[in-house]
Each structure stands twice: as structure tokens, then as C-alpha cells.
Amino acid sequence: MSVMADRLDNMDITVSSPDGNIEGRYRRRGELTLEFRGDAYEQYRQHTLEHQLARLATLLWTGYQREYDAAVSEVVGHPVKDERHLWDANRRRYREAQRATAASGMSAGGRVYIENTGMLSWHVVIRDGTLGELTAAEFASECLSAFDALWRDYRSKMAALRAEHYGLSFASKRRERQPRH
Numbered sequence: 001m002s003v004m005a006d007r008l009d010n011m012d013i014t015v016s017s018p019d020g021n022i023e024g025r026y027r028r029r030g031e032l033t034l035e036f037r038g039d040a041y042e043q044y045r046q047h048t049l050e051h052q053l054a055r056l057a058t059l060l061w062t063g064y065q066r067e068y069d070a071a072v073s074e075v076v077g078h079p080v081k082d083e084r085h086l087w088d089a090n091r092r093r094y095r096e097a098q099r100a101t102a103a104s105g106m107s108a109g110g111r112v113y114i115e116n117t118g119m120l121s122w123h124v125v126i127r128d129g130t131l132g133e134l135t136a137a138e139f140a141s142e143c144l145s146a147f148d149a150l151w152r153d154y155r156s157k158m159a160a161l162r163a164e165h166y167g168l169s170f171a172s173k174r175r176e177r178q179p180r181h
Helices: 002-009 046-076 082-087 089-100 135-165 168-177
Strands: 012-016 022-027 031-036 102-106 111-119 121-126
Touching: 002 046, 012 046, 022 046, 031 135, 046 111, 046 121, 089 135, 102 135, 111 135
Parallel strands: none
Antiparallel strands: 012 022, 022 031, 102 111, 111 121
16 A cells, blocks of 8 residues: 555544534544534534534544645655645646535435535535434434535545646546546
């Protein structure tokens, strides 16, 4: 196994929501968990929970990106710097388009909708009545289902974006190498 693959396989990122009542964890190249502390789930109002989940997603994605960049830095032997692409106009346009790309996903049960732009600006919508109808574990499962749908949407859009900026052969080769989440 390559150093990069080994680093990605061993990623373990755990973050808490700003209020400290929800924990999100990413590990083993795609294993995502969401847990509520104590009876926190039962105490939430819908709008507050939507906000906490959106912030948690931002923190988890930021943690993932830092770990990913550290893995790349280890492999290439120097720190990863996003500014390196600035000299290449095509890469600069690609990064700008990437930051502007919206992705979304609806949970399998249709109770949780997640959207983001550039994997930075997250928004979570919970269908009215959901909190009173689902247990914390069932709700967490709905959230993870919505994220899976968002992730598929994001990956599809990134493949199209790579094809647009770098050609179809580059995009298809990347798809073949990337693990499935």
C-alpha cells in the first residue's frame, strides 16, 4: 500500500458541534458517524439543530481537508499550498468553479436535506415534525443518508468540472482511482 493510501485509510477526525452536544466522526476512508450526547437530541428545536448540524459539517470538512493536505504534504515532501495554482490560468479557473459548485442531498426518508457551496457553506433543513417522530439514532441515520446523497452529487459535479477543465481522460482516470464513500 502506498504512503498516501495508508494515510487516507488511517484518517480519524472527530469534531463536536459548537454547543458540544453532537459529535461527528470520519474515519477509514468514508466511515461517517453522528452521535448526540445524552438527551441532547430531545432538547433541540428544529432551527437550532439545523444550525448546529451545518456548523458541525463545516468543522468536519475542514478537519478532513487538513488531514488530506497533511497526507499529500508527506507524500510530496513539502507543505501543500493552495496558491501554487495561481500561475496556471486553467487551474485557477478550475479552483474558482470548484469553490462555486453547489451540491445537495436528500435523505432516503425525505426528512433531512443538506446543501453546500464549495464544501464550505453548509445548510441543513429538517422536515417539520421530524424531531418528534424519530429517535436520535434514526435521525442520525437520516442525516448520514442525506450526506451520502450530497457526496454523490458533489463527486459527479467534480468529475464534470475536471472533464471541462482538464479533459475527459483526466476525469475518468481520477474516478477509477478514487475510493467509494
